Amino acid sequence: xxxxxxxxxxxxxxxxxxxxxxxxxxxxxxxxxxxxxxxxxxxxxxxxxxxxxxxxxxxxxxxxxxxxxxxxxxxxxxxxxxxxxxxxxxxxxxxxxxxxxxxxxxxxxxxxxxxxxxxxxxxxxxxxxxxxxxxxxxxxxxxxxxxxxxxxxxxxxxxxxxxxxxxxxxxxxxxxxxxxxxxxxxxxxxxxxxxxxxxxxxxxxxxxxxxxxxxxxxxxxxxxxxxxxxxxxxxxxxxxxxxxxxxxxxxxxxxxxxxxxxxxxxxxxxxxxxxxxxxxxxxxxxxxxxxxxxxxxxxxxxxxxxxxxxxxxxxxxxxxxxxxxxxxxxxxxxxxxxxxxxxxxxxxxxxxxxxxxxxxxxxxxxxxxxxxxxxxxxxxxxxxxxxxxxxxxx
Amino acid sequence: xxxxxxxxxxxxxxxxxxxxxxxxxxxxxxxxxxxxxxxxxxxxxxxxxxxxxxxxxxxxxxxxxxxxxxxxxxxxxxxxxxxxxxxxxxxxxx
Numbered sequence: 001x002x003x004x005x006x007x008x009x010x011x012x013x014x015x016x017x018x019x020x021x022x023x024x025x026x027x028x029x030x031x032x033x034x035x036x037x038x039x040x041x042x043x044x045x046x047x048x049x050x051x052x053x054x055x056x057x058x059x060x061x062x063x064x065x066x067x068x069x070x071x072x073x074x075x076x077x078x079x080x081x082x083x084x085x086x087x088x089x090x091x092x093x094x095x096x097x098x099x100x101x102x103x104x105x106x107x108x109x110x111x112x113x114x115x116x117x118x119x120x121x122x123x124x125x126x127x128x129x130x131x132x133x134x135x136x137x138x139x140x141x142x143x144x145x146x147x148x149x150x151x152x153x154x155x156x157x158x159x160x161x162x163x164x165x166x167x168x169x170x171x172x173x174x175x176x177x178x179x180x181x182x183x184x185x186x187x188x189x190x191x192x193x194x195x196x197x198x199x200x201x202x203x204x205x206x207x208x209x210x211x212x213x214x215x216x217x218x219x220x221x222x223x224x225x226x227x228x229x230x231x232x233x234x235x236x237x238x239x240x241x242x243x244x245x246x247x248x249x250x251x252x253x254x255x256x257x258x259x260x261x262x263x264x265x266x267x268x269x270x271x272x273x274x275x276x277x278x279x280x281x282x283x284x285x286x287x288x289x290x291x292x293x294x295x296x297x298x299x300x301x302x303x304x305x306x307x308x309x310x311x312x313x314x315x316x317x318x319x320x321x322x323x324x325x326x327x328x329x330x331x332x333x334x335x336x337x338x339x340x341x342x343x344x345x346x347x348x349x350x351x352x353x354x355x356x357x358x359x360x361x362x363x364x365x366x367x368x369x370x371x372x373x374x375x376x377x378x379x380x381x382x383x384x385x386x387x388x389x390x391x392x393x394x
Numbered sequence: 395x396x397x398x399x400x401x402x403x404x405x406x407x408x409x410x411x412x413x414x415x416x417x418x419x420x421x422x423x424x425x426x427x428x429x430x431x432x433x434x435x436x437x438x439x440x441x442x443x444x445x446x447x448x449x450x451x452x453x454x455x456x457x458x459x460x461x462x463x464x465x466x467x468x469x470x471x472x473x474x475x476x477x478x479x480x481x482x483x484x485x486x487x488x
Contacts, residue, residue: 210459
């Protein structure tokens, strides 16, 4: 697994922040500031692409592809699959993103329309949503299926789920999957402000007095591998991707539906060959908006019934922000770490229980908790839902 | 001082009703304090348009938070928004 997030570079930094409840949200720093009302985000600070990537790659890529390449390098090193090996046609690369190379697009629109000067000739290859997947496939010589999944906040879970399905079906032996997002520009933040879902102060999921989410950025990448080949080459198996569920509300573009969210969770748990009783932890979508948290709680209640009160359900978004297309990947990495360590991360900034969110959000302080299997949720604008179930490796 | 705030409130309330008519595309004759947002045909997208106009007019960012989402009718919604605009005015005046 590999990660770039507001917590820094690497999965260790992400997990430490999640475990200890350290938020990486702070004042937004932009080269071209706007008149934003919202002045906070979880940015990846001091990211120097040249410290990680060669000059040609840096010149050809938007920040979202750079994040993905850096996270992929960490994941592939951990999986002991060096670049020289070239994985060939039995390897897929599927990377989710909400809006691809948005910061390049924002910069180039400014150059063209406002500064009236020349645009970067690499504008299109940098901006395209499939760029991150392409750069990873070139980096590791993956000549099998490579593509982007763009499903807003559910992008990474869908990418991971589709990759797991390809490995499971035998179509490929390896799938490099996850998500990447680097869209923090003043215009992008403004777009979210207009939807009124950003909090001006603290993201506090499932708590009373919550007033919205905070935007983040980063990338989470996981290497999925057929169990047989992984065992044969002596790879260290961190977790089993046991189940994937996805559904579409087919109702409203921005208003989530508890039926759709519940259907997705039910599908994921059934796909894992498990029952709800086997799930010991849920990493919630938990945006901290009024409506998401009520709807997600209602959906969880449909799945877990009375047992919901006994299952830790935390949202780590106040830690790493809502990194949109990367979010589900960052959260699955946290979920896998939680399962491996037997420690559930907290929902920070939590003040007091909201009766409409009657669950155990692991308020403010993480705790030890044995996990056999866990589920990570994501629910996107467009009514697109996706959940992944992981379990301890056999 | 309290007199001017009361006067402010009434004035702001009227301006907000005007915004619901112009940006929320609500029929002025249908507007009554106890009318529910639903009965006025106000959908989430209309709320966003109205909140954007409120920000432009009064310079106050109103997120859809717990209190606002609990507003049952037009009066409740407008009261919530007026509270924030008055609070913001007082903050910048002090």
